[in-house]
Amino acid sequence: MERRVTGKPDRPTERRAVAIAMVLVVSLVLTLAVPAGAAELEPKTAEAFERYAKLTQAQIDSELSDRQRGFLWVERLPEERRAAAYARVRGGEVVIERLETLDHGKRIECPGGMIHHWIGTAFIPGATLAQTLALVEDYDHHQDYYAPDVARSKILRHAGDDYVIYLRFYKRKVITSVEDTEHEVHYSMVDATRAWSRSRTTRVQQVDDAGKPDEHLLPEGQGDGFFWRMNTYWRFEEKDGGTYVECQSVSLTRDIPTGLGWLVGGYVTSVPRESLTFTLATTREAVLEARKHGGSDE
DSSP: OOOOOOSSOOHHHHHHHHHHHHHHHHHHHHHHHSOSOOOOOOHHHHHHHHHHHHHHHHHHHHHHHOTTSOSSTGGGSOHHHHHHHHHHHHTTOOEEEEOOOOBTTBOOOOTTEEEEEEEEEEEEETOOHHHHHHHHTOGGGHHHHSTTTEEEEEEEEEETTEEEEEEEEEEEESEEEEEEEEEEEEEEEOSSSEEEEEEEEEEEEEEETTTSTTOEEOOTTOSSOSOOEEEEEEEEEEETTEEEEEEEEEEEEEOOOTTOIIIIIHHHHHHHHHHHHHHHHHHHHHHHHHHHTTOOOO
């Protein structure tokens, strides 16, 4: 007996399809509403990051002491890439690239976590080194310059070239992440046109229910694990009618939970790059804006 084809869906089949679709939608909503799962910073993970950071610091110290190789990262690129990078940054772009520090040619494993290492360069036309440093060191107003990524900022202590600062980081990309952090920062003037700085986190605590009456901090190393550690290494050079700003960022996050890569994988891997790009681009625009309104050359 032939089955008649009418062009209309079979009712039981249609109901099953609708039911499956509803289950998928509900599952997606529940997944997005529930945190990706607690992740605790283990000693072995923190030790791997400290090892990576120590080797990175040694490499940076070597670069700073070797004046034959050039002060900025873009200066040490092969000739063709160097010319292209300079053209892009002078055209207003942020040039950014992933780096990896090796230990005698071998990768440094980080059990339970992921180390993100990026470097980027921007150029601020017409800006002096003094103007650029004045804005970057104005930590009390980073919440104004770098919003929304920096929601709160404050200088806790300042003595000479050394700062202890507080920053509240805010990031929303499918998942919202808010952390209260403290950093030790040190600056060094190389000469009249060049300077560098380095900072490291000394406290990172996740903020739950941020902005609500029951807002509270989780113990260090507990929470979603989207931000555990960060070291940054800055270089500033005034030349070519402006100031080059370079930032190298080494940060530590949780690894990607099994089965939730589709949800948090992009967040964990893309946010460090996007945050560095945003920081450099915003520094450029903030210094230009300050100059427009008569920013100090001191």
